[in-house]
Each structure stands twice: as structure tokens, then as C-alpha cells.
Amino acid sequence: xxxxxxxxxxxxxxxxxxxxxxxxxxxxxxxxxxxxxxxxxxxxxxxxxxxxxxxxxxxxxxxxxxxxxxxxxxxxxxxxxxxxxxxxxxxxxxxxxxxxxxxxxxxxxxxxxxxxxxxxxxxxxxxxxxxxxxxxxxxxxxxxxxxxxxxxxxxxxxxxxxxxxxxxxxxxxxxxxxxxxxxxxxxxxxxxxxxxxxxxxxxxxxxxxxxxxxxxxxxxxxxxxxxxxxxxxxxxxxxxxxxxxxxxxxxxxxxxxxxxxxxxxxxxxx
Amino acid sequence: xxxxxxxxxxxxxxxxxxxxxxxxxxxxxxxxxxxxxxxxxxxxxxxxxxxxxxxxxxxxxxxxxxxxxxxxxxxxxxxxxxxxxxxxxxxxxxxxxxxxxxxxxxxxxxxxxxxxxxxxxxxxxxxxxxxxx
Numbered sequence: 285x286x287x288x289x290x291x292x293x294x295x296x297x298x299x300x301x302x303x304x305x306x307x308x309x310x311x312x313x314x315x316x317x318x319x320x321x322x323x324x325x326x327x328x329x330x331x332x333x334x335x336x337x338x339x340x341x342x343x344x345x346x347x348x349x350x351x352x353x354x355x356x357x358x359x360x361x362x363x364x365x366x367x368x369x370x371x372x373x374x375x376x377x378x379x380x381x382x383x384x385x386x387x388x389x390x391x392x393x394x395x396x397x398x399x400x401x402x403x404x405x406x407x408x409x410x411x412x413x414x415x416x417x418x419x420x421x422x423x424x425x426x427x428x429x430x431x432x433x434x435x436x437x438x439x440x441x442x443x444x445x446x447x448x449x450x451x452x453x454x455x456x457x458x459x460x461x462x463x464x465x466x467x468x469x470x471x472x473x474x475x476x477x478x479x480x481x482x483x484x485x486x487x488x489x490x491x492x493x494x495x496x497x498x499x500x501x502x503x504x505x506x507x508x509x510x511x512x513x514x515x516x517x518x519x520x521x522x523x524x525x526x527x528x529x530x531x532x533x534x535x536x537x538x539x540x541x542x543x544x545x546x547x548x549x550x551x552x553x554x
Numbered sequence: 555x556x557x558x559x560x561x562x563x564x565x566x567x568x569x570x571x572x573x574x575x576x577x578x579x580x581x582x583x584x585x586x587x588x589x590x591x592x593x594x595x596x597x598x599x600x601x602x603x604x605x606x607x608x609x610x611x612x613x614x615x616x617x618x619x620x621x622x623x624x625x626x627x628x629x630x631x632x633x634x635x636x637x638x639x640x641x642x643x644x645x646x647x648x649x650x651x652x653x654x655x656x657x658x659x660x661x662x663x664x665x666x667x668x669x670x671x672x673x674x675x676x677x678x679x680x681x682x683x684x685x686x687x
Contacts, residue, residue, distance in 0.1 A: 334667070335669070336648075336669075339648075339667070339668070339669060339670065340647075340648070343647055343648075343671060513622075534575065538571050538572060538575055539572075
């Protein structure tokens, strides 16, 4: 059998990959060289690379505090997403009256943008006394419908007989979720972790509204504050972007296999 | 559990990328902080020479630190017989140094970037006094 030539596909894929990576490279290059974007002729290789823009960012704003706030809020969001979404996803694999209505309700709620729910969300958070707190910052992202469906798709792939066997063995619903379903849905969990982390990490609007003091601000708000401080920001701004992006990129690179598996789970049968 | 089996389990856990990468980062951060902790006395030292390269005694060296938008004078010191100067307590990561002496001239203001605030630094190149208008 004649072997298919694969190099044209590889060349095409590498070219597309390079084009998609170019903006990231440009941000990285500018963060260590400070080259203005309007510099002519543009240089691909950084001129006189140095790490001092990162040092400037570190001392220009309380970066460590913002970073800690973002880590705490993202950690709480991830934990809540895994627990709550797994429970909701498991419930949606069961048969009960009104299931179709609940599914349709979830799907229709996905169409409502977050901006439309900000005022009630703010009022509820205020009534609960959670304004300017970590819990208040993370509460609206504790469960996301997309991630519930990721778990549902993964749990649907688990044979029904396995759940029945667990019930016969006397396991409670709670134990079935933690001992049987979740170990079989690792990729769905990875997808939940990554998506909830990225959404929480990059969230700007909600922290802007719910925080009252600079000590409770997160990194995206820090970026806005930094921009208002500095005039000549080319290098430092790009360094800030890299410092904000790095944790998300690292997490994605570590868990990309599980992430892709989790998103594609349920897309194919067999 | 036997020792070999236990060590194999430990190696497997440490080899997991979700353990290895955060652990490596923690080690790097700890090492960097250790370095910063032992080198942040705010010492800035160097020498002042004249146009011929001879040490200048009694020149005034000024330490400028970056303050929000501009550099402000933080401290000044007079050079010793060998032209050396030694600042302590520099609080900044972005500083400038200048030197001047009546009748001997003044130096350019030299920008110095530090890797962290209060980093100890010995100048490789001396501040050179020249007559300027």
C-alpha cells in the first residue's frame, strides 16, 4: 500500500501554529526589550533584552497582593465548580420528572450574558454582606452551566450497570459521585478546573464592581490600575500581561491532554 | 510496604507533572527569595575619578531614586581619599548616581537598574568628573 505523504499537512499546521503563536511571541519580546510597537523597522529578535520591566511592574503596584487575591479567588472557584458541577451533572444523568424542563432551563440560561445579571448579583451579594470579600468575589462563578454539561457528558458515558452495582453494594448517591463517577471522569474534572480557573483569573467586571478596597483587588484590576499610573508603559505593560497570563498558560500546558479529552467527551460514541 | 516499593511510589508521585512543576516552581521561588534576603542591604558603592582617571577625594556623590514619575535625590555622600563612596539604605530598584566637585567638574547621571529593591551593587565603571558648561 502506498504511504500517504504527510509533510504538506505538517508544513501547513506548523505555519498556522506559528501565525497563532506570533502575538504571544511579540508580547514576550516586547516585555524584555520595551520596543515600541511603532518601531520601524520592526525587529523579530529582541534588542538589548533585560528583565527590568518585570521588576518595575512588581514594585509599581502591590503585585504580590493582587496575585494572592487572584489565587485565593480562583482556588475557591475551582473547588466549588468541581463539587457543585459534579453534583449537578450527576443529577442530570438521573431520570426524574421535569428533567427536560431543567435541561432547557439550563440551556436557555446560557444565553443570558453575565452583564445582564450583574445588578441582581450585586444586590444579592450586598444583602449577604459579602461585598469586598473573597467569597463575594468568587460566588457568582461557583457553578457554570457549560461545566455542568461537561460533567453530564462524561457521566453519561459511564455504564448504568456500574452505578446499579454500586447501589446494590449499599453506596449512597454522595459516595457514588465521589468514589465511582469522579475517578472515571478525570478529563471532565481537568476541563472544569481549567475553564473555571481561566474564567475566574481573567474576570474583570465582577471584581471591579464588588471590591471596595485596593487590598481586595485582583490582577485584571491591577492591570487597569497600573495603566492609570504609568505613562510610558510599552515594556512594563507587556511584562504585566505575561505575568498575568503565565499561570493560566502553565496550567493549560500541564493539563492540555485532559482538557481536550474532557471537552470532546460525549462527542463520539464507542 | 517494602522500602523499594515505597521509593518507587514516591518517585512516581514526584514524576507526576502536577506535582513536579509546582514543586520546581516552589524551589525556584524559595531560592530566589533566599538570594534576595541575603543581598538586600541597600549598599551601593563605587569610585569617582577625574578626566585622567585619577581618584577624586571630596567629591559629592548623589543617589537619586525613582519616585512615582521622576527621580528625586535620596542621599549624598563625600568620597574618600581613594575616590570611593559607599551608600547604605538604598530602598529602590531604579536608581541614578551623579557626582560633582567644585573646580573639578561633574559626572553624568548614571542610571542603574537593580533586580530587586535594595539590591547590593558595586559599580564596575567609576563616575568620571568632567568640566561641563
